[in-house]
Amino acid sequence: METLLSLCTSSAPISFLLFSFRKPFKMAPGVFSCHHQDVPPSISFSGSGFMATYQLGVAQCLLNYVPWKIRSAPCVLGVSAGSLVAAAVVCEVSLVSMRDEMLNFAKQLKAFMLGPFNPSVNLLHWLEMVLYKHLPSNAHHLANGRLAVAMTRMDDGKLIIKSEFESKEDVVQALLCSCFVPGYCGITAPSIKGVHYLDGGFTSMLPVLPVSCSDILTVCPFSGETDICPRDPNSMLDMVVSGTTLKGNIANTLRIINALYPMALETLEEAYKSGYRDAINFLLSKDLVPYLTVHEEFQGPLKPNKEKLSVPGETDKEVTEGKKEVTEGDREALTTFTDVAGLKKGNSEVQKTNGNHSFHFGMMKNALLGSIVSYFGMFGLPARILYYLFLPVMVSYYTAVQGRHRLELLYEQTCELLFWTYQCLRFLTIFMFNVFICTLEKNLKDRMIPFILLLKWLKPHLFAAIQEQRKAAPYLHPDTQAKLLRPQESSFTKPRL
Numbered sequence: 024m025e026t027l028l029s030l031c032t033s034s035a036p037i038s039f040l041l042f043s044f045r046k047p048f049k050m051a052p053g054v055f056s057c058h059h060q061d062v063p064p065s066i067s068f069s070g071s072g073f074m075a076t077y078q079l080g081v082a083q084c085l086l087n088y089v090p091w092k093i094r095s096a097p098c099v100l101g102v103s104a105g106s107l108v109a110a111a112v113v114c115e116v117s118l119v120s121m122r123d124e125m126l127n128f129a130k131q132l133k134a135f136m137l138g139p140f141n142p143s144v145n146l147l148h149w150l151e152m153v154l155y156k157h158l159p160s161n162a163h164h165l166a167n168g169r170l171a172v173a174m175t176r177m178d179d180g181k182l183i184i185k186s187e188f189e190s191k192e193d194v195v196q197a198l199l200c201s202c203f204v205p206g207y208c209g210i211t212a213p214s215i216k217g218v219h220y221l222d223g224g225f226t227s228m229l230p231v232l233p234v235s236c237s238d239i240l241t242v243c244p245f246s247g248e249t250d251i252c253p254r255d256p257n258s259m260l261d262m263v264v265s266g267t268t269l270k271g272n273i274a275n276t277l278r279i280i281n282a283l284y285p286m287a288l289e290t291l292e293e294a295y296k297s298g299y300r301d302a303i304n305f306l307l308s309k310d311l312v313p314y315l316t317v318h319e320e321f322q323g324p325l326k327p328n329k330e331k332l333s334v335p336g337e338t339d340k341e342v343t344e345g346k347k348e349v350t351e352g353d354r355e356a357l358t359t360f361t362d363v364a365g366l367k368k369g370n371s372e373v374q375k376t377n378g379n380h381s382f383h384f385g386m387m388k389n390a391l392l393g394s395i396v397s398y399f400g401m402f403g404l405p406a407r408i409l410y411y412l413f414l415p416v417m418v419s420y421y422t423a424v425q426g427r428h429r430l431e432l433l434y435e436q437t438c439e440l441l442f443w444t445y446q447c448l449r450f451l452t453i454f455m456f457n458v459f460i461c462t463l464e465k466n467l468k469d470r471m472i473p474f475i476l477l478l479k480w481l482k483p484h485l486f487a488a489i490q491e492q493r494k495a496a497p498y499l500h501p502d503t504q505a506k507l508l509r510p511q512e513s514s515f516t517k518p519r520l
Contacts (some may be wrong), residue, residue: 025355063091065098066112067231068105069243069267070224072130072282075313076122076291079246080298081251082108083118087305089311095242100184102173102223104282106201110154110194113170114162122295124153129285138284139207144484146208147166147199154195163188172197173223173230177212177446182226185215205447210440225454238375243280244294246270251305253278253297261469263461265454369497397403 068078085093093112100129101109111121128149135141159165172185174197188194199213200220212219223230228239229249246255247269269275345448 036244063095063097064238064240065100065232066093066096066109066240066242067100068102068108069229069241069245069249070103070105070222071108072104073125073285073291074244074278074282074294075108076125077253077294077298078105078108078242079111079118079122080295081242081302082112084299084302084306086112086118087516088306092311092318096169098169098171098186098232100171100173100239101201102227102230103204106172106198107150107154109170109172110158110162110166110198113157114165114194115157116157116520119511120157121153124125124151124157126291129291130288132285138234140284147213150501151195151199158190158191158194162194166194168349171192171230171232173227174200174220174226175223177219177221177450180450182223182230183220184230184232199448205443205450210443210447212443212446224265224266225450228265237515242298243267244282245275246300247275248271251298251301253301261462261465263457263465264458299370336391338367 039431068075071078084095099109099113101107101368107121108118110116111118132138132141132144133146138144139146168186171184171187174183174185175181175185184198188197193215196213196215196479200215201223202208203212203220204222205212210223216218229243231239240251241249243249245251249267253274255270255272255274258270258272262269262271262275278294280286281294285291452469
């Protein structure tokens with residue numbers, strides 16, 4: 024029986040809406056901040072988008088220098104793109120191959136005007152192809168009880184952590200649900216056993232288990248309060264995203280933009296190297312690798328700065344050809360909205376109807392055109408003029424016949440499309456509103472707390488000073504005080520008659 028750990032979010036300022044999101048909470052402690060140094064720490068990968076290359080660099084560094092820590096972790100959690108890194112770690116997938124898949128896909132997105140926001144790009148289909156390609160057949164056995172994938176249940180907006188899987192397809196579907204951002208990855212949300220799920224980052228940017236017997240090592244590509252993250256200088260503002268505090272500086276803003284819309288491949292490659300370096304600095308600060316020097320960072324088993332960007336086993340000729348044309352598998356990953364609808368429907372009858380319709384239309388078109396051209400060719404100029412006059416009508420007829428099936432399909436899916444569009448707008452609006460409210464609350468508290476503490480410190484001192492002044496003043500009887508305060512009559516005033 025599948026086990027789903029349901030984590031109800033705490034009350035938020037927008038609890039009157041359809042569902043509530045989690046309020047900011049204190050970040051989970053680092054690896055050695057508690058008293059569980061003998062117990063291997065769990066690992067949590069935050070949502071990251073295309074900046075997941077940073078987390079891949081961190082994981083690769085840990086595998087190179089402290090493999091016993093990452094392989095003996097009792098639980099590896101992940102949300103959104105971080106769940107892909109967690110699955111790669113648990114299922115022992117080549118992290119360099121996963122990095123190259125992301126970089127190659129980001130390179131292909133440059134051919135589109137809007138990049139990943141282009142309607143012709145199907146992120147979810149590409150992701151499904153990559154997972155089926157790299158995950159082993161026994162992925163569900165490796166992931167059972169160890170891989171924790173965070174998702175947001177669409178019905179009530181609660182955080183669901185799935186940790187038990189029945190098959191490889193179950194693992195892939197859970198990862199697709201955890202990575203689905205409405206409008207960004209499509210319209211129709213993926214489902215597990217009839218229940219639809221969204222990106223887990225809507226409820227928790229950095230997931231943690233409700234009951235944990237070990238510490239949690241947190242990894243995030245955005246600077247903030249996590250254990251391993253980019254170290255930026257302190258900023259005046261903080262940003263709270265689904266319970267995780269991030270620094271509100273320009274560097275973090277650029278990282279968030281690159282996570283959604285990768286500007287250049289160099290940025291993603293540099294994020295991988297930055298994650299590798301930050302992980303080394305973390306290990307040095309915890310004295311886990313006392314004999315590691317900074318020079319070894321670039322001469323270790325990975326050599327991230329000198330490593331060639333290519334899929335393992337790929338020849339130079341294949342790389343050169345890949346720069347000129349997109350492979351057949353990549354073309355399948357970048358499909359149109361109509362193809363996506365057919366794939367999501369998963370109905371063989373629809374595909375069969377498409378094939379029969381194309382064949383029937385081709386036969387009818389050739390027969391009609393051949394007959395009409397042959398018939399009018401037997402006559403002279405008037406017949407040819409009549410033929411050219413009827414040509415727009417014929418073209419309109421052919422266009423109507425060709426687009427009839429697409430119009431029928433669009434009409435059938437209109438209600439469904441409107442429903443999912445409403446759901447997408449609802450979730451995105453509530454998420455952005457929650458980020459704004461929590462960020463405003465956090466920054467106001469940070470600025471008001473010093474004044475509140477100052478008032479609390481001044482209160483006893485002011486009270487003591489007032490008491491001392493009262494004790495130092497001479498005591499006067501009330502009648503005496505009244506006489507002193509009463510105005511005295513002048514001695515030159517004449518008495519009244």
